[in-house]
Amino acid sequence: MSTQQAEPESQEAPKDPEMQGAESPAAEKQKGGGMVDQTSTDASELEGETVHIKVFRYDPEVEAKQEPRFDDFHVPFEKGMTVLDAVMYARDEYDSSLTFRHSCRQAVCGSDAFFVNGKQRLGCKTQIADLEQPVRIEPLPHQEVVKDLVVDMDHFYDQMHTVEPYFQQEDLPDGELEEQRQSRENREKVKMSTRCIWCGACMSSCNIAAGDNEYLGPAAINKAYRFAMDEREDEEIKEHRLRILEQEHGVWRCQTQFSCTEVCPKDIPLTEHIQELKREAVKKNLKFW
Amino acid sequence: MYEHDVIVVGAGGAGLRAAIAAHEAGADVAMVSKLHPVRSHTGAAEGGINAALREGDDWELHAYDTMKGSDYLADAPAVETLTQNSPEETINLEHWGMPFSREDDGRVSQRPFGGLSFPRTTYAGAETGHHLLHVMYEQVVKRGIQVYDEWYVMDLVTTDEPDPNDRECHGVVGYDVQSGKIEGFKAHDGVILATGGPGQAFDHTTNAVSCTGDGHAMAYRAGAPLEDMEFIQFHPTSLPSTGVLISEGVRGEGGILYNNEGERFMFEHGYANNDGELASRDVVARAELTEVNEGRGVNDEYVHLDMRHLGEERIMDRLENILHLAEDFEGVDGLIEPMPVKPGQHYAMGGIEVDEHGQTCVDGLYAAGECACVSVHGGNRLGGNALPELIVFGKRAGRHAAGDDLGEPEIKTGYGDDVEDETDTELPVAPGKAGLDTTGSVAADGGVTAEADGILERSVEAAREHVDSLIEKEDGVQHAEIRAKLQRAMTDYVNVFRTGDGIRKALKIIRECRQEYQNVYVDDPSRTFNTDLQQTIETRNLIDVAETIALGALVRNEFRGAHWRQENQTRDDENWLKHTLISWDDGEPSIFYRPVILDGENKTYEPKERSY
Ligand SMILES: Cc1cc2nc3c(=O)[nH]c(=O)nc-3n(C[C@H](O)[C@H](O)[C@H](O)COP(=O)(O)OP(=O)(O)OC[C@H]3O[C@@H](n4cnc5c(N)ncnc54)[C@H](O)[C@@H]3O)c2cc1C
Ligand code: SF4
Ligand code: FES
Numbered sequence: 001m002s003t004q005q006a007e008p009e010s011q012e013a014p015k016d017p018e019m020q021g022a023e024s025p026a027a028e029k030q031k032g033g034g035m036v037d038q039t040s041t042d043a044s045e046l047e048g049e050t051v052h053i054k055v056f057r058y059d060p061e062v063e064a065k066q067e068p069r070f071d072d073f074h075v076p077f078e079k080g081m082t083v084l085d086a087v088m089y090a091r092d093e094y095d096s097s098l099t100f101r102h103s104c105r106q107a108v109c110g111s112d113a114f115f116v117n118g119k120q121r122l123g124c125k126t127q128i129a130d131l132e133q134p135v136r137i138e139p140l141p142h143q144e145v146v147k148d149l150v151v152d153m154d155h156f157y158d159q160m161h162t163v164e165p166y167f168q169q170e171d172l173p174d175g176e177l178e179e180q181r182q183s184r185e186n187r188e189k190v191k192m193s194t195r196c197i198w199c200g201a202c203m204s205s206c207n208i209a210a211g212d213n214e215y216l217g218p219a220a221i222n223k224a225y226r227f228a229m230d231e232r233e234d235e236e237i238k239e240h241r242l243r244i245l246e247q248e249h250g251v252w253r254c255q256t257q258f259s260c261t262e263v264c265p266k267d268i269p270l271t272e273h274i275q276e277l278k279r280e281a282v283k284k285n286l287k288f289w
Numbered sequence: 290m291y292e293h294d295v296i297v298v299g300a301g302g303a304g305l306r307a308a309i310a311a312h313e314a315g316a317d318v319a320m321v322s323k324l325h326p327v328r329s330h331t332g333a334a335e336g337g338i339n340a341a342l343r344e345g346d347d348w349e350l351h352a353y354d355t356m357k358g359s360d361y362l363a364d365a366p367a368v369e370t371l372t373q374n375s376p377e378e379t380i381n382l383e384h385w386g387m388p389f390s391r392e393d394d395g396r397v398s399q400r401p402f403g404g405l406s407f408p409r410t411t412y413a414g415a416e417t418g419h420h421l422l423h424v425m426y427e428q429v430v431k432r433g434i435q436v437y438d439e440w441y442v443m444d445l446v447t448t449d450e451p452d453p454n455d456r457e458c459h460g461v462v463g464y465d466v467q468s469g470k471i472e473g474f475k476a477h478d479g480v481i482l483a484t485g486g487p488g489q490a491f492d493h494t495t496n497a498v499s500c501t502g503d504g505h506a507m508a509y510r511a512g513a514p515l516e517d518m519e520f521i522q523f524h525p526t527s528l529p530s531t532g533v534l535i536s537e538g539v540r541g542e543g544g545i546l547y548n549n550e551g552e553r554f555m556f557e558h559g560y561a562n563n564d565g566e567l568a569s570r571d572v573v574a575r576a577e578l579t580e581v582n583e584g585r586g587v588n589d590e591y592v593h594l595d596m597r598h599l600g601e602e603r604i605m606d607r608l609e610n611i612l613h614l615a616e617d618f619e620g621v622d623g624l625i626e627p628m629p630v631k632p633g634q635h636y637a638m639g640g641i642e643v644d645e646h647g648q649t650c651v652d653g654l655y656a657a658g659e660c661a662c663v664s665v666h667g668g669n670r671l672g673g674n675a676l677p678e679l680i681v682f683g684k685r686a687g688r689h690a691a692g693d694d695l696g697e698p699e700i701k702t703g704y705g706d707d708v709e710d711e712t713d714t715e716l717p718v719a720p721g722k723a724g725l726d727t728t729g730s731v732a733a734d735g736g737v738t739a740e741a742d743g744i745l746e747r748s749v750e751a752a753r754e755h756v757d758s759l760i761e762k763e764d765g766v767q768h769a770e771i772r773a774k775l776q777r778a779m780t781d782y783v784n785v786f787r788t789g790d791g792i793r794k795a796l797k798i799i800r801e802c803r804q805e806y807q808n809v810y811v812d813d814p815s816r817t818f819n820t821d822l823q824q825t826i827e828t829r830n831l832i833d834v835a836e837t838i839a840l841g842a843l844v845r846n847e848f849r850g851a852h853w854r855q856e857n858q859t860r861d862d863e864n865w866l867k868h869t870l871i872s873w874d875d876g877e878p879s880i881f882y883r884p885v886i887l888d889g890e891n892k893t894y895e896p897k898e899r900s901y
Pocket of ligand 2: 195196197198199200201202203218219222263264265266267268270
């Protein structure tokens with residue numbers, strides 16, 4: 001399948017006012033929208049207005065969409081409206097070919113991470129009223145675009161799988177109804193790391209991951225943290241995990257730029273987790289790069 | 290064509306558990322799912338998993354609570370299977386590394402939940418479903434089970450003997466969302482549907498947009514009856530704009546419901562003078578809607594749920610997640626404003642009729658999870674009972690499909706000697722094939738004599754033609770229009786309050802939707818990630834499912850569990866201790882009934898009045 005790389009350059013391009021003028025037929029379709037380009041942080045100011053969104057469009061198969069472009073939509077604002085609500089409205093009312101992933105609408109399925117006004121965010125968790133208009137909605141950078149806002153997640157999944165993302169304690173308590181014991185403190189320690197919803201926002205925001213395709217990336221390292229720090233797995237397995245992490249494209253690549261931590265919709269302290277794993281590796285005398 | 294022993298459709302909690310079990314039983318198993326597994330709706334569950342784990346509790350108490358909660362419409366053998374197996378299955382999740390909340394001694398925590406006589410709800414923070422989903426997906430990765438993700442299953446491949454009890458399922462037809470490729474998946478030993486709930490039949494639901502009842506509709510058209518579809522649970526506190534769920538925990542901690550006049554209506558208008566906001570879900574949902582209907586709703590739509598008086602400290606300690614939800618999805622700060630809430634569709638108690646092994650009446654066709662009806666929830670599901678259902682019956686379906694012997698089931702399926710036909714109710718519109726010819730029937734031609742491969746090939750061919758015709762058609766009606774109309778009708782007339790007249794209106798509108806669907810077309814010409822096409826196919830499924838919900842609601846002229854009928858506001862045990870079954874009879878829904886099984890292993894569950 002032919003794909004298009006959403007490099008920062010191509011995302012910058014449409015900022016050119018000339019190109020913005022090229023409104024799409026879809027946007028023309030709706031009338032009397034009262035186009036208002038305003039910046040607002042107060043929802044009540046938007047009541048009764050329309051919201052101007054600019055959505056990235058690309059389809060390798062459809063001639064008119066092979067050249068990436070932005071389409072403008074003016075969507076009636078409602079209190080509480082999220083970015084996802086706005087693109088759904090645009091799709092259902094103006095252009096049914098507008099394509100994006102979404103499912104839960106409540107920040108747990110991780111499918112609608114987009115690049116909104118220059119930042120990786122979950123569409124369903126981002127209030128329109130909090131954004132400057134026009135709201136620019138693009139696919140996640142550094143991932144291949146399949147169509148419109150849909151990116152190819154395979155590389156992200158592959159990296160997740162590299163860290164052996166499954167519990168590996170074979171030595172279980174006797175008796176079917178006997179659980180392993182885990183202290184409250186230990187559960188607290190791994191708690192944040194277990195909240196990851198595989199949205200890919202962190203990976204997309206990471207400069208290192210952008211330059212080094214083999215870098216495990218923040219999400220996969222966090223996944224490894226989740227197991228390495230869980231006291232229910234024994235030392236041997238923990239060491240095995242650290243060996244995976246300290247390899248050339250593992251934790252040492254992280255340059256603590258905090259961009260992953262900044263965008264994570266689940267507030268996972270990713271950079272901190274990576275640092276902690278570096279310290280663990282040092283303690284265990286594992287070589288580093 | 291792809292070939293496996295067992296094919297699991299759907300990769301939520303039920304599908305993942307089924308796949309792992311089939312794999313452990315030695316089968317070559319593959320999962321086909323329209324979403325990547327970790328995107329499944331099981332991830333949204335908050336509360337927990339019921340399992341009798343501790344001293345003082347046992348499976349019999351759990352079974353008793355469940356039978357009572359069901360308003361005596363659950364089958365005892367299913368309920369007892371659930372409650373006997375959920376402790377082991379829950380601990381098994383712990384063994385797989387699930388991060389359950391813990392007690393001081395390091396054991397898993399349990400908490401009280403509505404309708405339970407013992408605090409047996411085992412939980413992982415307020416994110417139990419998320420952890421359950423991820424832990425099981427991890428186990429699937431560990432075992433190297435093949436997952437075809439973002440493959441949409443369009444049809445089942447089934448022989449077409451006149452009697453569904455004689456039919457056999459050989460596989461499914463799948464559609465690769467990313468490339469548009471349509472292929473057959475042949476299953477040597479069985480197909481397990483684990484496609485989740487049908488919440489999108491309503492326009493206001495706590496369910497994900499992916500919950501479109503695909504499995505229900507495919508099984509129904511293949512001849513497996515849908516059971517007790519009229520029983521839909523409405524949750525009283527969902528956010529008006531999105532349907533996102535505000536947990537019962539808010540009212541548990543002392544949250545108060547107000548109408549637009551600032552009245553604490555649960556007491557002031559006498560809906561529940563003892564329990565107030567903490568009355569059962571259906572009572573509170575009805576009270577809220579009555580307020581709105583009588584002009585005392587806020588913006589004529591919702592009521593207010595206020596937790597400000599609990600104080601910031603307590604809210605942050607116990608309800609932090611709720612603050613985020615109200616903020617993120619409604620733009621409301623729960624610390625300084627009351628939160629808007631209204632009832633939302635939440636859960637389907639009914640589903641594809643199966644026995645305790647997850648088997649339908651069609652040979653080789655199984656169902657598990659919310660799309661199935663075993664039946665353990667009857668007229669009303671207790672909170673915390675859906676997740677154990679996924680793991681207990683998911684596992685059983687997986688094992689059975691892979692050839693494990695689970696003994697003779699007690700629950701019967703399909704049309705047989707033990708059923709009673711519906712003869713009384715007059716339908717407002719003649720059910721028939723309207724709207725169906727465009728998509729063809731699921732049971733492929735060929736009958737008994739046809740080879741599995743031949744049937745599969747023909748089904749794939751039919752699916753390709755069907756998709757081509759949808760895409761090539763230049764104009765017509767768009768699915769979004771039909772879907773919106775259908776959802777509106779269900780919400781207006783088959784909601785919390787139901788009247789015979791209303792349901793009849795809904796049935797007429799559903800029939801119109803069918804008619805309009807004959808003229809449906811797909812605007813997006815692309816084969817790449819064509820969500821327009823996928824949603825168009827889903828809309829057809831929603832029409833079928835909505836019709837069974839409305840038909841079930843029309844014939845069941847009594848008040849039981851979540852099903853409220855204005856004309857008859859009492860539970861009628863004499864006539865209605867029976868399941869409603871609707872089967873697809875050559876394009877016409879036909880309705881019949883099968884008695885509830887109240888006899889358990891050691892005792893009979895005598896129906897008692899449920900007091901609120
Ligand atoms: C907000 C919320 C909170 C809840 N909280 C609780 C709770 O605390 N405790 C409890 O016990 N229950 C709870 N429930 C109920 C419970 O979570 C669900 O009933 C359960 O998770 C459903 O699981 P499932 O595996 O049947 O379906 P799902 O998890 O919905 O999975 C369905 C799968 O099928 C796939 N699929 C669907 N159609 C197709 C198709 N055509 N082709 C291919 N794949 C397809 C999807 O991709 C998905 O993988 C809650 C429900 C909601 C909505
Ligand atoms: S760590 Fe955060 S940003 Fe990264 S995938 Fe997980 S949830 Fe998304
Ligand atoms: S739609 Fe599920 S995370 Fe946004």
